Amino acid sequence: ATQRRCKQVHHLNINCVQADNMSISCLTTTHPLESLTVKLRRTSQNKDILIYPNISPASEHQRWSVRKDAENVTLDLKDIRLSDHGLYDCQVYKDQDCLNVIRLNLKVKECKTLDSVHPTPGSVLLPCSEHPPQNRTEQVTWKVIIDHQLTDISQYRPPSHPSNSTKKLLKPLEWISAYKGCRIY
Known part of the structure; x- marks a missing residue:
């Protein structure tokens, strides 16, 4: 079955500093994290960075992780690098239905x-x-x-x-x- 696209995309500009860590809430939901699929895609390079619950496609992106605190599905990035600068989509699915898409414009200062x-x-x-x-x-x-x-x-x-x-x-x-x-x- 094909996943249905989200009807609405939420835009978020994030300014951070290299070597810092950051957390981004991708969705507020009562669904358990285990029942969700979370995809992080670097749209500026047309590349999947993380797919939860599967393993991330490339070992170079092990700095990204997904967690759920209370009702928030949160995306974490450790040790931010200048090369992390770019556009990302955080997509959250329940079965085949898209629950939310956050388009991140990540800017990294030195x-x-x-x-x-x-x-x-x-x-x-x-x-x-x-x-x-x-x-x-x-x-x-x-x-x-x-x-x-x-x-x-x-x-x-x-x-x-x-x-x-x-x-x-x-x-x-x-x-x-x-x-x-x-x-x-």
Whole structure:
């Protein structure tokens, strides 16, 4: 028997950062997971990534998995890579009837921008923590942002003024931002 196509496709844009994990709810249902077929297809490459309950077609895609929590059929992706960027369809079937299709537009950024710090006169503490904490060491780069120009904090030099000058800085320091695990261009 042929599976019937879903009449409606739901679109979802997802922005994530490489090396992170993500979860996507593909369907809310009372059906047990064992009675469903979940297909993940990479439409941008016309390729099946995962078919549940069958085994995934390629070992390279073992980072994808399906689970059911409460009434949600959820798709998980571990250790996101830049190459994961693209369009995907998550299709959920009960017998031959399509229950739902989610079309995912997955965008992967190379790095995560951490919270910015607004400087105050004197010194400023530059915190660098993640929630939840990651068990890996990554490079963190602090940048000074003035008029949308990024300068590495170790290279930043405030404009010099004569010591007797009463002029205020025309372009005060606006932001200090941290970028985790990436190169800033």
